Amino acid sequence: MHELGYATEIVATLEEYMKENNLKKIHSITLTVGEATGVLPHYMYECWPAAIEDTSLKDTTLNINYIKVVGRCRECDELFEVSTNFGRCPKCRSEEYDMTNGYEFEITEIKAE
Numbered sequence: 001m002h003e004l005g006y007a008t009e010i011v012a013t014l015e016e017y018m019k020e021n022n023l024k025k026i027h028s029i030t031l032t033v034g035e036a037t038g039v040l041p042h043y044m045y046e047c048w049p050a051a052i053e054d055t056s057l058k059d060t061t062l063n064i065n066y067i068k069v070v071g072r073c074r075e076c077d078e079l080f081e082v083s084t085n086f087g088r089c090p091k092c093r094s095e096e097y098d099m100t101n102g103y104e105f106e107i108t109e110i111k112a113e
C-alpha cells in the first residue's frame with residue numbers, strides 16, 4: 001500500500017503551491033487517478049487525514065476523479081472499458097487491445113482562497 005506516500009507527496013506539492021501563490025487556505029482539491037496506476041481511491045481517502053494532519057492543509061477535502069482504463073480493440077477498433085469487460089472487446093470478443101490511458105495521476109482542481 002503506497003497510497004500514504006502519494007498523499008504525503010501531494011501535500012508537499014500543495015504546500016509549495018500555497019507559498020508561491022500566497023494562499024491562506026485550500027478548501028478542496030480534485031485528484032485525477034487512472035486505474036492503471038494501481039492507486040486505490042478508498043485507500044487514498046483513508047490515508048488523507050494522516051497525510052494532512054499538522055500541515056497547512058489540515059482542512060482540505062480530497063476528491064478523487066477515478067478514470068477506468070479504456071482499451072482499443074486491435075481487431076475492430078472498438079473502444080471499451082477494460083475492467084468492466086474483463087479484458088475482452090464487447091463487440092468481437094477479441095482479447096487483443098491497446099491501452100489508451102490509465103496512468104493519470106495529477107491534481108486537476110484546487111479550490112483556495
Ligand SMILES: [Zn+2]
Nearest residue numbers: 073076089092
Ligand atoms: Zn473488437
